[in-house]
Structures are given as structure tokens and as C-alpha cells.
Amino acid sequence: MTAKVWRERVTYTAMSLLVAWHTLAMVVAPAPGTSDLIKGLRTVLDPYLQLFKLDNQWNFFAPDVGEEGHDPLGVILRYVIEDNAGMLHRFDPTAGLNWWHPSSIWFRAWYLALLGSQDDFGVQFAALFCREHADLHPVTITLYAAEQKDYGPLDRLRGKQPLDAEFVKVTTEKSFPCPP
Amino acid sequence: MSALDISARAGRKAFAAAEHAWSRLWFQERPTTPLELVRIGVGAALLLHYLSASSYLFEFWGDAGLLPRALALRDADPWMQSVFFYFTAPWQWIAFDALFLFCCAAFTAGWRTDWVKWIVLIGHISFVYRNQYLIYGVDKILAALLLILCLAPVGRAISLDRVRAVRRAKRARLDAVLPPYSGRWAGACTRLMQIQMAVLFFYSGTTKLMGEEWWHGDALWLVFSSEEYYNGLLLDLFARAYWLVNIATYGTVLIELAYPFLIWQRATRPYLLAAAILLHVQFAVFMGLFYFSFVMIMGHLSFLRIEWLRRLGAAWKRAIGDMEMIYDGKCGFCVRSMVWFLAFDGLQQIRVRDFRKNPSPVVSDAQMEKALYLVLPDGRALPGFEAYRYAVLRVPGLWWQIPLFYVPVFSRLIGHPIYNWVAGNRGRLSSILLRSRRS
DSSP: OOHHHHHHHHHHHHHHHHHHHHHHHHHHTTSOTTSHHHHHHHHHHHHHHHHTTOOOOOOTTOSSTTEETTEETTEEEEEEEEETTSOEEEEOGGGGOOTTSTHHHHHHHHHHHHHHOHHHHHHHHHHHHHHHTGGGOEEEEEEEEEEEOOOOHHHHHTTOOTTSGGGEEEEEEEEEEOOO | OOHHHHHHHHHHHHHHHHHHHHHHHHOOOBOSHHHHHHHHHHHHHHHHHHHHHGGGHHHHHSTTSSSOHHHHHHTOOTTOOOGGGGOOSHHHHHHHHHHHHHHHHHHHHTSSHHHHHHHHHHHHHHHHHHOGGGOOHHHHHHHHHHHHHHHTTTTSSSSHHHHHHHHHHHHHOTTOOOOOOOBHHHHHHHHHHHHHHHHHHHHHHHHHHTOHHHHTTOHHHHHHHSSTTOOHHHHHHHHHOTHHHHHHHHHHHHHHHHHHHHTTSTTTHHHHHHHHHHHHHHHHHHHOOHHHHHHHHHHHGGGOOHHHHHHHHHHHHHHHOOEEEEEOTTOHHHHHHHHHHHHTOTTOOEEEEETTTSOOSSSOHHHHTTOOEEEOTTSOEEEHHHHHHHHHHHOGGGGGGHHHHOSTTHHHHHHHHHHHHHHHTHHHHHHHHHHHHHO
């Protein structure tokens, strides 16, 4: 058998192995990791999936609309700044985001990350927000999570809005001192 | 014949049949055109997206920003790598960002695609892993599509790499035709991307079935009444006709579930493709998910049949009609310009004629001494700048020049004198070109 034929066979085998491997990775990555089979396959595939960021669930707005991955819908960050005269100033940072710019998605995601891990990110955020409102001479900043509650078609027909007080549950989160 | 012989023959037959089926599934010879369309779309989307990110580079992806390196590394597995983990000085962030953006532009244009595509992949994954809190669906889809594009032999069509290859062939002979690229690996990578899209829709549809809001048909009401995707007009409409919410919710699930099964069949593919694209257009319009929807639509383009694209190209050629460009074959500068010009004519809409060897029945030699001419299907002949201007709008490979040739008043005001100067000095320009080539 000539070298050319061998080369072709080896190339064909390598191509076949690569497509089979990648297909397996694409199918296994989003599969629920509850079965032994998937767990076993994941042990082998994990480095490949992680290295190329293929370990994705493809669960857009699912199973429930409000619980996609770590980005829950209908949870909004608000904060109150206390100035050096003891006055309180309330802010809704998502309201000022530019809907057309991708930064609105990053900031939104970042605000949710803050609400999820206040011990990790609270200090950085306090510094950022306090710097933003330096003209108020802020002393402390307190975070609030506003969570949207049931808002139905009848409420709409009655002229109510999804962010009216009766449809939002506000929880007081942590307070952070502003850096000097 | 012994039983052993019979079973060996049957085994060989079965193996040959399996090998044939495997080959048909994966390794059919195909051009890269659908993948090139995905490359252009994905590249342009990445370029725009990360250009917008540049002003937030240090805030979101820098060590002194909102996510210090130690916190980013705390959540990262050893296989989750980012070049940003290794940078120490601000200039390194800026230099890498500039290189990455340049490669995104080159990837879109298909310039040196074989290596810029890897930098685009590395850059995208680096951004994703440096701050995982910022990523959402589209970043994951992009990583999946980019890896397949990196494995694929992209850049062989609708690209500057193709233009360069055609130019090389035409420099030897102006009427040379470079056959379009096609290969078995291109077929395999197209199939990989199709499977990726089908798997994505399958899991997206089946996970929705596990949620009560989707089962009860209320999901879209919840989406549009959320602060993030609030749409007052739609909510007013839905509140009056709630059955529309049910239809839209079930319709979404139905399309996502039908797609992975019916997209493969010849008869159903056009409908599923149209339904999936329409679904994403609606996500863009009603939810503002432009980036996500655009990238998803690009992924769906991997299902475009080659014959559809060929028919589209043929229909375009028919609609525009034949064009003939008449040039001066004695002028080296003119020939070189023609080579460049024709290298962008991927559909081969323009025929060429050297008036020195083959005089035109439409344009006299005296006219040709002053400028090149384009003879249109109706027999009219346009000289110089007007010839280029006419062709630029009608040859898809030249569309990128439209902004230069079609600025009202300005293009003609500047274009005519420039062309006339070049045409008047073409002899001198040719000798300069010759001298520079010799030296």
C-alpha cells in the first residue's frame, strides 16, 4: 500500500475521531448530570468543555422564566445613600442604563452578582457608587433587592404598572461605609 | 463456502455499509459558503460588541476593576483560562484588546483567516472567563460557533483570502478562473455547526417543558412584564387578548422542539429555517435581544443549501445582466488595477476585453485611449469613474466600496478628477510600478 493511501486513511480516521468527539461533547454538555453515564462521560470531557467554554446548558428562560442560570428575572438592585447630614437619597441604577448599549446587560448582570455575593463585591460597589455620588458627601450606602411579584392581565387593564409598590417586594440587604 | 467465509463476507459488507453511511453523514464534499456567511456575521457581531466593551476594559475585566483577579480565579477551574489572568501592566490589556479587535475585523473580512480566527477564539474565551458574571446566552453560543469556525477551513470564499488567491491566478492571465473551494472537511464542519444548532434548540425546548409557566402558556407574559424586558404596547395587547400569550408561548416551544427533528429533511428545512429566523427576529424586536438574535440567525445559516445560494447568485447575475469591461492591455498599471477589481467579482459578472488585441464594436479605440469603458447589457458604454461607479453597486464583492462611490455630489466631484488624472498619467504610473517591481 502506498504512503499516499496510508496518509489518506490516517487523515480520514483522525477527522472521524474529531467529529465524533466534538459531537459527543456538544450533546453531553447540556445533559442533566444525574445519570451515571453522563457523569462518567463528563469526567473525560470536562477539560475540553471548560477550556473552550462549551459547558453550557442552553436553558434560556427555562425551566422557569425567572430562574435562568444566575440571572433571575424581575430582581432589581436599588440603593440608598446617607449623606453626612443624615439625609437619605434613593437610587435605581438600572433606570439609567442605555438599553441600546451592551453595557446595560453587563451592569444588570453585575448588579445581580452584587445582590448574590454581597460579601465578595460589596466593598467595590460601595466605592463605585459613593464615587459616583461624591457631590452628596455620602457616608454609608445600603443595598435593597426589589423583587417583582405577580402582575396579571387584569392588573394591566386596571391601569397598574409592574413596578407599582403593590407588585414589588423590597428587601433590605447590607450596608457599607463609603471609603474616605 | 464455509460458514466462516460467509460471516466474514457479511461482516465486510456491514462494515462497508457503515463506512459509507458515516462518510455520507460527515464527509460529503462541500464548499464553505454557508460557513463563510456565519464567519462574516459572527465576526461583525463580535467586533461591534467588543468595540463597545473597550471603554469598560479596566472596569469589568481589569485587576483594579469590579472583579479583582483573586475573586475571578476563585471561581475558575484550572481549565478555564484567560490571557487576562497573566497580565500585570495596563498596557498589556490595551495591547491585547487592540490586537483582538483587529483580528475580529480581519476575521470578518476573511484576511489571513487561518490564524486570526484562533486569536478571536482565544480573545472571546479570555473575556468570558475573566469575568463570568457578565456572560449570558450569546457569549456561550459564540464560543461554540467560534470553535467550529476555527476547526473549519474558512476564508476560502467571500473573503480577502479568496480575493488574494484569485488575484494571484489573474496576475498570470487576466481571464483565469479559480475554481471555488470545496472539501470533505468543510462538509464535516458544516455538519458540526448544524448539530450544534439542533442540540441547542433541543435542550432549549425540553428544559422549557419542565417549567410550569411554559406548560400553562404564561411564560411570555412574565417575560414582558419583567423590568428587564418590559414592553408596554405588547402588555396592553396581551391583557386584552390573553390567548395571544398562550399561542406565542406554545409556539416558541413548538418551534424549538420541532427544529432539531425536522430541519434535516429536504421538504421541511425551509419552513423550520424560516420559523427559527422569525422567532429570533421577534426576540430582537420585542425583547431588544439584538446581539443574541443576530448571532443565532447566523448559526441557522449553516443550514443553507448550496443550491439555494447558487440559485440566488444566478438570479442576481440574470437580473443585472452581462457587463463587459474594456481596458488597455498595454498599460501595466491598468492591467494591475483590473486584476484587483476582478478579484472581487466572485460571481464572475464582468467579462474583460483588451482593446489592443480585440477591438470593441461599441467603443472606438480613440475613446479607449482616454479611459476604460464598461459596456452594459443594454449596449450603453460608461467611461472611467462612471464605469466603476456602476459596477460597484452591482457586484456584491465590491459593495464595501459603495460609501466611496455613492456619497451624493462629493463622490463624483472628487472621483472624476482623480480618475482622469490616473488615466492621463497611466503610462508614467506603469513605468513607476515596473521600476519598483524590478528593484
